[in-house]
Structure formats: C-alpha cells, structure tokens
Amino acid sequence: MPKLPGIQVVRSSIHGYGVVATRDFAELEEIAEVDGVAWREDEPVDDRYSLWIVDGIYMDMVDQTRWINHSCAPNCEIEADIDENGNAWARIVALRPIQRGEELTYDYAFPLELAEPCHCGTPNCRTMIIDPDELPRYQKLMARRRSAAARRQQRGTGTRG
Ligand SMILES: [Zn+2]
Numbered sequence: 001m002p003k004l005p006g007i008q009v010v011r012s013s014i015h016g017y018g019v020v021a022t023r024d025f026a027e028l029e030e031i032a033e034v035d036g037v038a039w040r041e042d043e044p045v046d047d048r049y050s051l052w053i054v055d056g057i058y059m060d061m062v063d064q065t066r067w068i069n070h071s072c073a074p075n076c077e078i079e080a081d082i083d084e085n086g087n088a089w090a091r092i093v094a095l096r097p098i099q100r101g102e103e104l105t106y107d108y109a110f111p112l113e114l115a116e117p118c119h120c121g122t123p124n125c126r127t128m129i130i131d132p133d134e135l136p137r138y139q140k141l142m143a144r145r146r147s148a149a150a151r152r153q154q155r156g157t158g159t160r161g
Contacts, residue, residue: 019103021102027095031092032091038060039059068106072124075095078091
C-alpha cells in the first residue's frame with residue numbers, strides 16, 4: 001500500500017507502534033483518509049483495527065492509520081459515515097494545531113463490552129479505553145463486582161476476586 005503523506009508509523013511511547021505527524025497540521029485539517037474494508041456486524045472478520053461507522057457497519061483499517069493510538073486527551077478525531085452510494089468512509093481530522101513530530105491520537109471510545117485498560121498517561125485518563133458515555137455504567141458494574149467479591153470473601157467461599 002502506498003505510504004500516506006504527512007504521517008509515519010513509529011515505535012510509540014504510549015503503546016506498541018504509533019503514528020506521528022511528519023509536518024504541521026492546522027486545527028480541523030484532514031490528516032488522512034482511512035483506507036479500509038467495510039463489514040457488517042454479523043460477518044466474521046478480523047476486527048482488531050475496526051472503526052465504528054454507523055449502527056451495524058464497521059471498517060477494518062488497512063493502512064498506516066490503524067496504528068494510531070488511543071488517548072483520553074486526543075489531538076485528532078475520526079469522522080465517518082456512509083456516502084450516497086452506500087460506501088463507508090472515514091477520515092482523521094486534527095482537533096487542534098498539531099506540530100511535526102507529535103504523536104497522533106484519537107479517542108477509541110469503546111463500548112463497555114470492549115473496554116480495556118488505558119495507559120495513555122494524560123492527566124484526565126479514564127483508566128479504561130471506553131466511551132465517556134459508558135463510564136457510569138462501567139463504574140456501576142465494577143462496584144457490583146467488588147461488593148460481590150467482598151460477599152464471597154465474607155462467606156469464606158471465594159479464593160481470589
Ligand atoms: Zn487514558
């Protein structure tokens with residue numbers, strides 16, 4: 001696949017590989033169009049690098065953009081939709097001015113079912129990669145699990161929570 005101009009995959013200080021800007025970008029400037037393969041919820045695919053496009057439609061990212069890391073304080077966002085021909089599209093847009101050399105990030109905003117620990121290291125890190133709207137539901141779930149574990153302990157039937 002051709003290399004996208006303006007971005008480069010590098011080893012990341014956040015996690016694994018990441019993507020940095022190789023030039024400055026202005027606020028709201030398009031950084032890259034995502035090349036990807038659209039799929040429906042009921043199709044079996046490799047969805048590890050998939051974007052949610054609209055209800056039931058996802059796009060597996062197949063270019064360098066798939067290496068962009070999550071951050072709870074991102075400098076980019078994804079715009080995505082279905083065009084008039086029914087084709088899914090997505091693009092990476094700068095949320096603020098970005099300088100050459102900065103690592104690009106966007107908020108993965110995973111649903112509760114897919115939430116995983118976050119290591120973005122930003123001051124307001126949600127500790128989990130999760131949609132902010134799902135956070136109250138997540139915290140309630142964790143509180144329930146903690147009290148269930150505590151009850152098991154009290155009865156002496158639990159080993160480890
Ligand atoms: Zn975080």
